[in-house]
Amino acid sequence: MILDSITDCIGNTPVVALEDNLVPVGKKLFLKLDYFNPNFSVKDRTAFGLVKKAMDRGELKPGGMAIESTSGNFGKSLAMLGAVYKFRVLILVDPKVSPSLLKWYKAYGAEIEMVTELDEDGGYQKTRYKRVKELMSQYPDTYWTDQYDNPNNPSIHFETTAKEIVDLPIDAVVGAVSTGGHLCGMGRFIKEKKPEIKVIACDVKGSAIFGHPFNPYLINGVGLSWRTENTDLSVIDQICIASDQEAISTCRILAKEHGIMVGGSGGLVVVSALSFLNHSNAKSALAIIPDTGINYLDQIYDDEWLDLKGISLLDRRELKDAIDNKKFDIPYELHLSKSWS
Numbered sequence: 001m002i003l004d005s006i007t008d009c010i011g012n013t014p015v016v017a018l019e020d021n022l023v024p025v026g027k028k029l030f031l032k033l034d035y036f037n038p039n040f041s042v043k044d045r046t047a048f049g050l051v052k053k054a055m056d057r058g059e060l061k062p063g064g065m066a067i068e069s070t071s072g073n074f075g076k077s078l079a080m081l082g083a084v085y086k087f088r089v090l091i092l093v094d095p096k097v098s099p100s101l102l103k104w105y106k107a108y109g110a111e112i113e114m115v116t117e118l119d120e121d122g123g124y125q126k127t128r129y130k131r132v133k134e135l136m137s138q139y140p141d142t143y144w145t146d147q148y149d150n151p152n153n154p155s156i157h158f159e160t161t162a163k164e165i166v167d168l169p170i171d172a173v174v175g176a177v178s179t180g181g182h183l184c185g186m187g188r189f190i191k192e193k194k195p196e197i198k199v200i201a202c203d204v205k206g207s208a209i210f211g212h213p214f215n216p217y218l219i220n221g222v223g224l225s226w227r228t229e230n231t232d233l234s235v236i237d238q239i240c241i242a243s244d245q246e247a248i249s250t251c252r253i254l255a256k257e258h259g260i261m262v263g264g265s266g267g268l269v270v271v272s273a274l275s276f277l278n279h280s281n282a283k284s285a286l287a288i289i290p291d292t293g294i295n296y297l298d299q300i301y302d303d304e305w306l307d308l309k310g311i312s313l314l315d316r317r318e319l320k321d322a323i324d325n326k327k328f329d330i331p332y333e334l335h336l337s338k339s340w341s
Contacts, residue, residue, distance in 0.1 A: 007084060010037050010044045011160055015168065015286070018258065018270075022320060027277045028284040031260065031270070032165060035292035039076040039104075041221075042161075042182050042290045043147075047077035049156025050145045055085065060143040062086040067135060068145045069093075069128035071178075071220040072101050073291050078145060079108035090142070092131055094124030096220060098299055121214040121225045147179045149229040157185030166190055171282035172198040174240075174273040176222040176265040176290060177209055180231030183288070187235030198237045198282065200328075202272035204265075205243040210329075218244040218309055219264025219300065221290055238328045240272035246322050247271060248300045249314035251293060255301070261293035264300050271319070275326040 003009060013036040018029045037044035054060035065088035068078055075091040082089035089110040093102070105112055119126035129148070136144055147153050161182060165173065166189065173190060175183035187199040201210075207223030208214035214225040244264070251267035254260045262270070266289040273287040299305050306313070314322065 005084060006038050006080065007048055010048050012164060013037060015165075016260075018260075020258070022274050022316070022323065024277050026283070028169075029270075029273055029277060030168065030170065030284065030286045031289050032286055033260075033289050034161075035262070035266075035289060035294075039073070039080055040292040040294060041073035041077065042288070043073040043077045044080075045156060045161060046147060046153055046179075046181055047074055047081055047145065049160075050147065050150055050152050051078070051081045051085065053152045054143050054145070060085075060087060064088070065090060065139065065142045066145055067092070067132055067139075067142050068147060069125075069132050070147075071125075072097055072295065073221055074145075074147055075110070076101065076104050076108075079105045079110035082110060083108045090135070092128045092135075094128055096124065096218075098220075098295055100298060101295065119225065121208070122216050123214065123225050125225050147181060147230075148224075151230065153179060153181030153230050154185030154188065154232065157182045158189045162186040162189030165286055166193050166197075168286060170197060170284045170286045172200055172273075172276060172280070172285040173288065174200040174202060174269055174276060174285055175288040176269050177201045177203050177231060178222050178224055178265075180209075180228050182290070184230060184232040184235055186288075188232065191235050198276075198280075199235055200238050200240060200272065200276050200285075201236045202240045202242060202268055204247065204268055205241050210239055210241075212241070218311070219247055219268065220296075221263060222265040222268055238276070240275055240326060240328050242268050242271050242275075242326070245311055245314060246319065248306070248311060249319050251300055252313055253316065253319070255293060261301075262289050263291040263293055263296055265290045266293075267300075271323060272326075275323045276328065278323055279326070279328060 034042040067090045069092040204223040206215040206217035247267035
């Protein structure tokens with residue numbers, strides 16, 4: 001098949017079964033590897049959906065400029081699309097970003113601004129967000145993709161990603177939450193078509209999305225210090241919180257023992273999915289893997305970096321204990337959002 005554009009390579013990512021003794025006997029865990037998108041991330045889907053909508057409405061044109069705050073992957077996707085559709089891209093990042101990603105942005109011709117001021121929670125997300133708003137007031141003709149609150153974010157996953165998974169032989173879909181777009185977009189489609197499939201949201205310990213106090217954490221691409229408008233609690237059945245240590249340890253096991261190199265958010269999703277299978281009657285689950293570990297070779301796959309950050313890797317027995325002892329929760333406000341509550 002000969003395609004017309006790199007954007008035609010977005011979507012239709014593969015699903016593989018994980019054969020591992022951490023998966024309960026008689027159950028199945030499938031991994032949807034969304035790092036098979038052109039920039040090795042689910043954010044290719046999101047950015048493409050937002051850009052196409054903006055271009056169709058005349059809000060973004062060749063020669064114009066798009067701006068976004070990102071922890072990494074969305075910036076790659078937006079920068080690629082800027083090269084394809086001939087608009088300028090300005091990316092707001094913070095010191096947590098991998099140095100290799102900065103080179104990636106520049107390779108596509110994007111401009112970069114580094115936000116170094118901590119916000120009141122001790123993170124950078126709110127500071128980045130604030131800076132975008134300042135720049136928008138300075139450059140009113142710039143288009144802000146706003147992956148956090150733009151309803152076209154979940155819509156693109158409702159229209160595309162969900163259709164790739166809804167007919168799989170699964171009892172649950174497990175996904176990480178940050179902007180809320182990909183999981184909640186898929187979740188809305190699933191609840192309309194096959195409401196018996198559970199939607200499990202996982203978050204990193206330290207994130208404030210589900211009402212916990214915010215504390216800085218290490219892994220990128222998951223969590224926030226607030227909850228976005230795109231996080232639709234009505235489509236979420238349960239949540240699971242996992243730590244940096246658990247997520248990173250899972251990443252390292254997947255790479256060394258299965259040849260599957262995932263990012264920190266992917267490790268978070270897998271450990272949460274394993275826990276859900278252990279603590280439910282579900283016979284099968286699908287874990288949405290947002291990105292590849294290639295993005296983090298100088299971070300979570302670097303032993304010296306882990307030592308510097310005070311992270312010791314869990315062995316298989318310790319990880320199994322963490323999986324067995326993990327608890328799932330439905331926050332009070334999530335109860336209120338359910339029609340059956």
